[in-house]
Each structure stands twice: as C-alpha cells, then as structure tokens.
Amino acid sequence: MHDESFGDLLRSWRQRRRVSQLDLAIEAEVSARHISFLETGRARPSREMVMKLAEELDVPLRHRNRLLVAAGFAxxxxxxxxxxxxxDVVRQALDKILAGHEPYPAVVVDVAWNLVAANQAAAMxxxxxxxHLLKDPxxxxxxxxxxxAMGGRLLNLAEVRAHLLPRLRRQAEVTGDGRLTELHDEIAGYRYPGIELNVAVVPSPADILLPFRIxxxxxxxxxxxxIATFGTPVDVTASELAIETFWPNDEETMAFFR
Known part of the structure; x- marks a missing residue:
C-alpha cells in the first residue's frame, strides 16, 4: 500500500466509474486543472479532499483507506x-434477521461471497x-x-448462471476486488455436460422474478x-456484509418449508 501512487489510484477509480476529470471536478467543487494535478502528482491532496473525492466516486471503505495511505495519511x-x-451490536442485528426469516433460508456473506452466518433452514x-466445497471459507x-453442489440440482441452471455471472463481474468492477475476478473466472470455467449455457434470459409476460428452481x-x-446491506457503515467489515434471504416462489415451496 505504501508504494502506491495516490494519483494512479485516483485515476483508476475515476476511470472505473467512467467519470471525466471535468465531471469529478464539478462534483467535488474544484477545478479540472486541480484534478489533473492530483493525478499526475503535481499537487498533493488534503485529507478532506481525499475523503471528498472517494465519496464522489463511491469508493469502497477498504479502498478509501488505500487512497488515504497513498496520500500520506493514516x-x-x-x-x-x-x-x-x-x-456485538452488528451480530445481534444479523442474528435477529436470520432467526426472523425462519422457516425460510437466509445467509450472511462478505464481499467475496464467503459465508459468515446462516440460519438453520439454509442447511438444505x-x-x-x-x-472439499464445505471447507472454510x-x-x-x-x-x-x-x-x-447446487449447480447440479438447478433445473434452470443456464438462466440462473446467465444472471449470476454478469452480476459477479459487475461487482468485481465496482469494488476493485481481485478475489471476485478470480471467482468469476473460476465459475465461468465450470462445465455441465449436456446443458446449453449460451442462453439469454428472456422473461415471459407472466414472470415477475427469475426463480431458483432446485x-x-x-x-x-x-x-x-x-439482498440487504447496512445503510450507513463506517467499518470496513460491516460495509462488506450482505444478507441474502430466500423466499418461496410458489405454494408448494412455501408448504415444504413450513
């Protein structure tokens, strides 16, 4: 982290968000010339400017710390x-959500989709x-x-895969987390004999949501x-937690869980 250039990191996040120097300057209420000087190293940002630019670019908290360190701040x-x-407060909130969602499955995952907690129904x-797939994490x-695993039990695998893989790729782009890129590439390489994977999801007029048919x-x-997240986190761990809750899509599934 100490060898990273603030200017290079700033440029990387600005380009990742597809924002021009002028647009970022307008949002941050500075000149485009100042943004240019920050990216080339001709000017050094204040701590407040680092925080403001990171907020405007919606940089994840983990990477805001990297920007601060690169600029010479703690x-x-x-x-x-x-x-x-x-x-404790966070865990209590998670436990209440997980327990309150019974008898339906619910899980808590981190930014890399590693399991943090689950309710009893998720054991299915x-x-x-x-x-080898149940080793921590x-x-x-x-x-x-x-x-x-579930990929071998999904009756609409191609449709679910066509939805999840692009979402995982977008998450990797938005967060800048290399673990997600590696996970995407791994999953994209899975093979399912006899199943056509090159499909586009075309919903019928009666569809409301794409279900998982297991x-x-x-x-x-x-x-x-x-999927739910904490609304105003200022802790890296809390900002990267997500709660995924599963809901029955028909009466038969509802009756099974109840």
Whole structure:
C-alpha cells in the first residue's frame, strides 16, 4: 500500500466509474486543472479532499483507506473481526434477521461471497455437497453454481448462471476486488455436460422474478432472493456484509418449508 501512487489510484477509480476529470471536478467543487494535478502528482491532496473525492466516486471503505495511505495519511476506517466484542451490536442485528426469516433460508456473506452466518433452514443448500466445497471459507456463489453442489440440482441452471455471472463481474468492477475476478473466472470455467449455457434470459409476460428452481429429493423448490446491506457503515467489515434471504416462489415451496 505504501508504494502506491495516490494519483494512479485516483485515476483508476475515476476511470472505473467512467467519470471525466471535468465531471469529478464539478462534483467535488474544484477545478479540472486541480484534478489533473492530483493525478499526475503535481499537487498533493488534503485529507478532506481525499475523503471528498472517494465519496464522489463511491469508493469502497477498504479502498478509501488505500487512497488515504497513498496520500500520506493514516487510514480512518477500521476493520473489526465480525466475531469480536466490538461487533456485538452488528451480530445481534444479523442474528435477529436470520432467526426472523425462519422457516425460510437466509445467509450472511462478505464481499467475496464467503459465508459468515446462516440460519438453520439454509442447511438444505449443503445437502449432498462434497467436503472439499464445505471447507472454510464456504463460498455461496461457488456453492450455487458448482456442478457438484447446487449447480447440479438447478433445473434452470443456464438462466440462473446467465444472471449470476454478469452480476459477479459487475461487482468485481465496482469494488476493485481481485478475489471476485478470480471467482468469476473460476465459475465461468465450470462445465455441465449436456446443458446449453449460451442462453439469454428472456422473461415471459407472466414472470415477475427469475426463480431458483432446485431439485431437493423428490421435490422441486422454487425460490427468489433479496439482498440487504447496512445503510450507513463506517467499518470496513460491516460495509462488506450482505444478507441474502430466500423466499418461496410458489405454494408448494412455501408448504415444504413450513
């Protein structure tokens, strides 16, 4: 981190967000010349300017710390262990959401889709999954599409894959997290004999959401998901947590869980 140039990092995030120097200057209420000087190293930013530019570019908290360090300042956003005592309030909120969503599945994941917590109903996703996919950290995105896990039980695998892979790629671009790029490339390389993967999702007029249609024993369960995050995090760990809740998409699935 100490060898990184603030100007290079700023330019990288500005280009990642597809924002011109002029547009960023207008939002940050400075001149385009000043933005240019910051990117070339001819000017040094104040700590307040680093924070303002990072806010305008919607830089994740982890990378705001990198910008601060590169500019010669101490990082300001802490990264606490989710299991530590300082995170008691956060864990209590997560536990209430997970328990309150029973009898339907719910999971908490970090920015790389690694499993942080889950309710009891989510155990169904682990049924029949080989041990090598259940080693810590269990990755929910890998579990969803791996042919030896849920990927081998999804009846509409091609449609779900066509939705999840672009979302994972966009998340990698938005967050700048190399782990997501590696995960995307790994999953994109999975092979499913006999299944045509090169499909576009074309919803019918009756569709509202794209469901996950999962074979579970002699049943077919149909579910959709919602994802929630903390609204105003100032901690790196809290900012990277997401709660994915699964909901029944039909009466049969609802009856199964109840």
């Amino acid at each position: 990082p300001v956003f802490r990264e606490r262990d989710v299991a530590g005592p300082e995170m 996703f682990m049924d029949g999954v080989p041990d 269990v990755n929910i995105m890998r579990l969803s599409l791996h042919p030896e 074979r579970h024993g002699d049943r077919v369960l149909s579910m959709f998901t919602t």
